[in-house]
Amino acid sequence: MNRHTKVALMVAPFLILGGYIASDFYLEKQAEQTRVFKLVPFGHCDVINQKCILKSGKFEVNIYDKAGTTTVNSTFPLDSATLFLVDKSNQASAYPLGMIDNPYYWQSSTPLREQISVQGEKYKLRVIANIKGGQYIAEFYTQTVK
Structure with missing residues (x-):
């Protein structure tokens, strides 16, 4: 075995470990970058009667109102x-939501x-839900049926 092969065998484990650590940092940075996803209503949306589901892939948001408290x-x-x-004049009033017991x-x-x-x-609503750099946004109408 010549000396180049010996040096390569001694350096290879360090290069593998360094590449693994560098790829982990790269993937973590990619996951934290801001991304925007659109939520769309799943069927008819009735917030008052607790029948309003917004979807984006496997992510779902249920919005309902009970006695003046709106829950997501x-x-x-x-x-x-x-x-x-x-x-009606397209002016939005923001209501930051607070966590109840869990996220x-x-x-x-x-x-x-x-x-x-x-x-x-009908009444127009917008919602923004943030998850680790991802923003899920929706603009939809709610209409009370009963």
């Missing part, structure tokens, strides 16, 4: 969530129930 429930843990109520449930008191109390009336 997701299939994956969220870092933050914000709900926007949009009026799957977020809620805030909103005037949504008073604004869509008339049966059959």
Whole structure:
């Protein structure tokens, strides 16, 4: 065995370990970069009657209102969530949601129930859910059926 082969066999484990560590840093940095995904309503959306599901791939968000408290429930843990109520002149009012007990449930008191109390009336909502650099956004209408 010549000396070049010996040096290659001694250096190879360090190169393999260094490459593994470098690829881990690269993949971690890629995962933290901001990405935007669109959530789309799954069927008819009725927030008051707890029938509003937004989907993007395997990620789902359920939005409902009980007694003036609007809740967002997701299939994956969220870092933050914000709900926007949009009026007829397209002006949005932001309502940052606070975590309830775990990162799957977020809620805030909103005037949504008073604004869509008339049966059959449509109201525009927007939601932004953040998960580790990924932003899931949606603009949709809710309509009270019953």
